[in-house]
Amino acid sequence: MAGHASAPHPETWIEIRPQGLYCVPGDFYVDPVRAVDRAVITHGHADHARAGHGAVAATAETLAIMSVRYGAEPEQSRQALALGAPLRIGDVTVSLHPAGHVLGSAQVCLEYKGSRIVISGDYKRCADPTCAAFEPVPCDVFVTEATFGLPVFRHPDDRGEIAKLLDSVALFPDRCHVIGAYSLGKAQRMIALLRAAGWERPVYIHGALQALCDLYRDHGVDLGDLRPATAGQKGVARDDFKGEIVLAPPSAIADRWGRRLPDPVVCMASGWMRVRQRARQRGVELPLIISDHADWDELMDTFDDVGAPEIWITHGSEEALMHAASAKGYRARALALVGYEEDGQ
Amino acid sequence: MKPFAELLDRLIYTPSRTAKIARLVAYFRAAPDPDRGWALAALTGGLGFKGVKAGAVRELAMRRVDPVLFGWSYDYVGDLAETTALIWPEHPTNRNWPTLGEVVERLQAAKRSEAADVVEEWLDPLDATGRWALLKLITGGLRVGVSARLAKVALAEYGRVDPGEIEELWHGLAPPYVELFAWLDGRGSRPDLEDRPIFRPPMLAHPLEEDEAAGLDLSRFRAEWKWDGIRVQIAARGGETRLYSRTGDDIGRTFPDILDRVTFEGVLDGELLVVVDGEVRPFNELQQRLNRKTVSAAMLKTYPAFVRLYDILFDGRDDLRALPFDARRARLEAFFAREHPQRMDLSDLVAFDGMATLDGLRGAARGTATEGLMLKRGDAPYIAGRPKGLWYKWKRGPLTVDTVLMYAQRGHGKRSSYYSDYTFGAWRENPESGSAELVPVGKAYFGFTDEELKLLDKWVRDHTVKRFGPVREVTQALVLEVAFDSVHRSTRHKSGVAMRFPRISRIRWDKPAGDADRLEAVERLID
Numbered sequence: 001m002a003g004h005a006s007a008p009h010p011e012t013w014i015e016i017r018p019q020g021l022y023c024v025p026g027d028f029y030v031d032p033v034r035a036v037d038r039a040v041i042t043h044g045h046a047d048h049a050r051a052g053h054g055a056v057a058a059t060a061e062t063l064a065i066m067s068v069r070y071g072a073e074p075e076q077s078r079q080a081l082a083l084g085a086p087l088r089i090g091d092v093t094v095s096l097h098p099a100g101h102v103l104g105s106a107q108v109c110l111e112y113k114g115s116r117i118v119i120s121g122d123y124k125r126c127a128d129p130t131c132a133a134f135e136p137v138p139c140d141v142f143v144t145e146a147t148f149g150l151p152v153f154r155h156p157d158d159r160g161e162i163a164k165l166l167d168s169v170a171l172f173p174d175r176c177h178v179i180g181a182y183s184l185g186k187a188q189r190m191i192a193l194l195r196a197a198g199w200e201r202p203v204y205i206h207g208a209l210q211a212l213c214d215l216y217r218d219h220g221v222d223l224g225d226l227r228p229a230t231a232g233q234k235g236v237a238r239d240d241f242k243g244e245i246v247l248a249p250p251s252a253i254a255d256r257w258g259r260r261l262p263d264p265v266v267c268m269a270s271g272w273m274r275v276r277q278r279a280r281q282r283g284v285e286l287p288l289i290i291s292d293h294a295d296w297d298e299l300m301d302t303f304d305d306v307g308a309p310e311i312w313i314t315h316g317s318e319e320a321l322m323h324a325a326s327a328k329g330y331r332a333r334a335l336a337l338v339g340y341e342e343d344g345q
Numbered sequence: 346m347k348p349f350a351e352l353l354d355r356l357i358y359t360p361s362r363t364a365k366i367a368r369l370v371a372y373f374r375a376a377p378d379p380d381r382g383w384a385l386a387a388l389t390g391g392l393g394f395k396g397v398k399a400g401a402v403r404e405l406a407m408r409r410v411d412p413v414l415f416g417w418s419y420d421y422v423g424d425l426a427e428t429t430a431l432i433w434p435e436h437p438t439n440r441n442w443p444t445l446g447e448v449v450e451r452l453q454a455a456k457r458s459e460a461a462d463v464v465e466e467w468l469d470p471l472d473a474t475g476r477w478a479l480l481k482l483i484t485g486g487l488r489v490g491v492s493a494r495l496a497k498v499a500l501a502e503y504g505r506v507d508p509g510e511i512e513e514l515w516h517g518l519a520p521p522y523v524e525l526f527a528w529l530d531g532r533g534s535r536p537d538l539e540d541r542p543i544f545r546p547p548m549l550a551h552p553l554e555e556d557e558a559a560g561l562d563l564s565r566f567r568a569e570w571k572w573d574g575i576r577v578q579i580a581a582r583g584g585e586t587r588l589y590s591r592t593g594d595d596i597g598r599t600f601p602d603i604l605d606r607v608t609f610e611g612v613l614d615g616e617l618l619v620v621v622d623g624e625v626r627p628f629n630e631l632q633q634r635l636n637r638k639t640v641s642a643a644m645l646k647t648y649p650a651f652v653r654l655y656d657i658l659f660d661g662r663d664d665l666r667a668l669p670f671d672a673r674r675a676r677l678e679a680f681f682a683r684e685h686p687q688r689m690d691l692s693d694l695v696a697f698d699g700m701a702t703l704d705g706l707r708g709a710a711r712g713t714a715t716e717g718l719m720l721k722r723g724d725a726p727y728i729a730g731r732p733k734g735l736w737y738k739w740k741r742g743p744l745t746v747d748t749v750l751m752y753a754q755r756g757h758g759k760r761s762s763y764y765s766d767y768t769f770g771a772w773r774e775n776p777e778s779g780s781a782e783l784v785p786v787g788k789a790y791f792g793f794t795d796e797e798l799k800l801l802d803k804w805v806r807d808h809t810v811k812r813f814g815p816v817r818e819v820t821q822a823l824v825l826e827v828a829f830d831s832v833h834r835s836t837r838h839k840s841g842v843a844m845r846f847p848r849i850s851r852i853r854w855d856k857p858a859g860d861a862d863r864l865e866a867v868e869r870l871i872d
Contacts, residue, residue, distance in 0.1 A: 152431035
């Protein structure tokens with residue numbers, strides 16, 4: 001691999017700044033949490049892809065997602081990077097590699113004088129019909145998330161969870177199933193999984209999901225018949241939603257928006273649903289353990305697959321993951337980056 | 346074990362009572378004996394294992410898991426059984442899941458020293474839900490949102506019998522209830538409990554609405570005080586005596602001062618009270634004796650229990666329930682004169698000559714350990730449940746105070762999109778600063794109409810100052826008139842007072858918060 005004896009250790013050329021991870025020789029940030037002059041972005045979730053940067057490099061899909069979110073941003077220069085294609089920024093070579101998290105998500109590989117660091121952003125290892133699968137990239141330092149950095153988090157097979165949902169739909173034909181799902185990634189994956197499981201009826205979606213579902217479609221992800229979950233008569237539940245599946249951002253369900261739903265079975269698609277009390281606190285009746293983040297076992301396997309001697313941990317349950325990585329013989333360090341959502345779905 | 350684990354897993358997330366019953370019925374239908382009987386025992390709190398305690402579960406986890414990782418996980422999850430279930434390393438195995446029957450029977454037979462090994466062996470073939478259900482089962486306290494009563498109602502629905510019939514048999518039967526299921530399935534006869542002191546479902550009263558009171562033919566009714574204790578049934582038969590709560594829970598263990606003195610045979614209906622020197626003490630004192638596992642000698646001395654009798658269901662083995670009230674009353678008086686039961690007396694009939702007298706008596710009831718009056722039809726037999734038009738409870742008018750809304754919490758089920766649970770406070774002087782501050786005096790979630798709920802919900806959203814998860818703190822500006830039956834001292838609340846049955850009686854949109862009541866005004870209402 002990269003590191004010959006004279007290669008500078010990444011800690012000599014990567015800095016942790018309040019804005020985020022900063023590459024000194026390239027003069028750019030990766031996933032900065034504030035507006036900066038130059039940024040490389042791993043994926044389109046709002047805590048990683050903020051508005052207002054001067055120049056942005058990312059996959060074409062991620063750039064498209066940012067356009068949907070933030071509009072055109074005419075002042076900004078954008079560079080679309082194909083997966084695996086190298087880009088020179090100063091003395092640094094940047095390349096993107098699939099992360100398996102959401103459409104367009106990529107790990108950012110930086111190489112400088114024979115030293116290599118991979119900033120993986122958010123990632124998962126299980127198959128996802130809506131995005132390219134994670135590819136391990138050999139490196140000197142692997143930067144990982146730790147959203148589910150506790151060994152209690154083990155995501156089951158998503159097909160089993162979808163089966164649980166469809167069983168419930170069959171059991172309660174007079175109720176509507178409303179699924180709380182992040183508007184970018186989780187929602188589209190849920191729809192794709194439903195289609196794969198044979199659900200051919202229309203899926204009704206909250207207005208906040210429309211633009212991103214359209215975008216997924218434009219990128220070749222078939223989501224079938226989608227219809228807006230509009231309100232009927234104000235304050236009265238829509239009886240025609242009985243027996244149907246509705247998707248909405250989690251925050252909308254427990255709010256006034258949810259009153260249009262007839263006796264809904266509240267479902268939530270999230271890795272957090274593994275913990276019963278957490279699911280109950282959120283008023284969830286049918287928890288679906290479906291996550292776009294690596295679970296504990298995937299985190300452990302990924303460290304071995306990537307084979308980097310050193311692991312830096314960004315956000316989540318850093319302590320436990322550091323402890324476990326150290327026990328496996330890796331040098332592990334918590335970066336204490338601020339600004340990423342602990343509550344990633 | 347799998348169907349049982351799935352049942353618990355689904356129940357814990359099911360908010361609606363109807364849906365819970367449906368799940369239980371489906372389980373009773375699908376599960377074989379004796380598994381379903383053990384499940385029923387677990388759900389009704391009738392199953393315990395001596396061998397395995399929380400400490401043993403933690404030790405088990407330590408056999409397989411890094412203690413540091415377990416510690417962080419436990420901090421996060423907050424429940425020992427669930428943490429262990431989730432963190433347990435999965436080892437694919439060809440071994441089958443044990444059945445619930447195997448689990449129960451093997452654990453009941455296991456020595457204390459073997460129990461942990463037995464459980465460890467089961468944890469490998471199970472999945473996370475199975476492990477959770479197993480660990481919940483053996484450490485006791487399922488906490489899946491199903492009361493013993495609800496489980497019995499579901500069982501009645503399963504067997505298409507009246508829930509009263511289940512209650513009536515319940516305390517004469519033991520897990521795994523094979524005989525009971527055989528009867529419910531139509532494969533066997535009704536279990537014969539002739540010689541057992543079983544619970545007889547009680548007759549209950551309807552509240553008397555003010556407009557209804559005027560139309561009542563009072564000549565047909567008898568009046569009694571409505572005592573502020575808890576309704577109990579004393580059942581003595583075949584040399585055994587039981588004390589049951591209104592819902593059929595056996596509460597006798599902590600009331601030896603009643604049970605040990607029973608010398609008669611029969612079934613009596615009355616009010617459990619604390620009586621000192623012939624005087625009924627406030628409900629608060631009775632509460633010291635309730636929901637305890639054991640009772641100390643000091644408790645028995647400070648809060649002596651007493652039963653005030655108002656009905657008789659069986660005199661000896663003679664079933665009196667079909668007799669009219671007047672005839673039962675005569676039998677009760679005769680029984681009392683004959684048996685002289687200790688720590689008991691008769692609840693007097695209250696003489697009256699018309700509605701005005703009754704209303705006056707009801708109003709004067711405050712401070713006398715009564716909550717109002719009971720009106721019972723003289724010709725009514727003793728009918729289990731809440732038959733219409735025969736028994737009325739006529740509570741004295743509630744107390745009210747004007748309070749200020751402080752916090753609102755999201756409701757559950759149909760109300761989950763509404764802020765429907767309200768914590769309200771009264772003014773007091775801050776002991777340090779001397780300035781006026783609100784201190785919470787209670788929490789209420791009913792008393793308002795659906796229309797008012799919408800308005801309250803909107804007001805809460807528009808006046809939020811802080812959020813704590815499902816709770817919002819609001820501007821101290823909205824006055825709520827709160828009605829409650831009584832108020833007593835409490836060391837568990839910051840305000841030092843606790844209300845019984847608080848509800849929102851009026852929303853005072855017009856009233857300035859500064860004009861709401863002070864804590865001292867609430868304290869003056871303590872009985």
